């Protein structure tokens with residue numbers, strides 16, 4: 001016979017929870033006071049512009065993960081501290097972050113995942129406008145998509161970087177679930193589907209299988225698709241659940257993306273550099289001449305110093321016909337001695353080299 005383990009009376013457990021909550025509240029406010037003091041210390045050091053420290057935030061979150069003994073899972077514990085730091089930073093200086101709007105896009109989800117919910121988000125109409133908002137000091141930072149695991153690179157972001165003085169100071173990954181939403185009573189009532197071209201591409205097989213005859217129209221964002229779908233009961237949108245909430249659309253089918261691990265990587269762009277944390281990435285762009293072996297020679301710089309390459313993309317340089325630039329992500333921070341040596345050698349072997357930034361690897 002199994003015996004029921006003895007449990008304390010409910011009232012007694014709740015009394016302890018009340019006492020713990022009071023202690024947690026005292027401690028988080030003590031932490032918030034420390035953040036206010038940090039702000040004064042930064043001002044005293046003449047560092048007004050750099051209240052946000054992505055390197056320090058990554059290290060705080062990694063430490064929480066190491067310290068966590070449960071029963072809360074690591075991601076949950078880290079999310080709590082993500083929110084706590086976000087609130088502390090808002091006391092130091094409220095941040096304005098630009099993203100590809102409107103409200104309810106995956107980009108906005110990326111902003112909150114990376115900065116926590118105490119930042120002010122500013123939706124803009126295009127990826128280029130995210131860059132503009134930060135370049136013109138209308139926002140402190142911007143968040144732009146850079147690649148999707150199903151559809152590959154986001155060309156607009158890479159091309160805009162070629163003309164921008166901004167730096168990459170962080171990265172964040174968002175698991176992207178696509179949903180079909182609309183007021184139709186069944187799939188057979190749908191005559192037109194709206195979505196952003198990236199999302200349509202991520203659901204191509206599902207659409208071919210389930211709605212092969214339906215007209216598909218690409219629009220500027222998933223949230224705009226949801227807005228259009230909300231106006232016509234024979235229309236549907238493919239978008240994230242946040243867009244369904246904003247436009248009060250019933251979700252007809254969930255997770256219709258073709259790849260089970262469909263993930264978009266976003267980068268944080270700003271005017272400051274991030275200090276080394278021990279687990280960093282460096283992004284750069286370079287161009288070589290067309291002579292045989294030029295790319296091989298450039299990449300040899302990394303192999304020579306044992307630097308791992310995480311990603312490589314080529315894009316037209318937009319300067320000469322059939323001339324290309326290469327966007328590369330490598331392991332390590334530009335201030336790490338081996339990375340610095342490799343970059344020195346690379347500079348000697350290429351026509352143009354632009355460092356886009358060194359930043360902590362995504363933590364959450």
Ligand SMILES: O=C(O)C(=O)C[C@]1(C(=O)O)C=C[C@@H](O)C=C1
Nearest residue numbers: 038051052053056057085088089
């Ligand atoms: O350590 C700092 O520089 C702080 O400003 C404190 C703090 C935090 O709450 O831990 C807040 C904001 C920064 O982005 C990093 C960390």
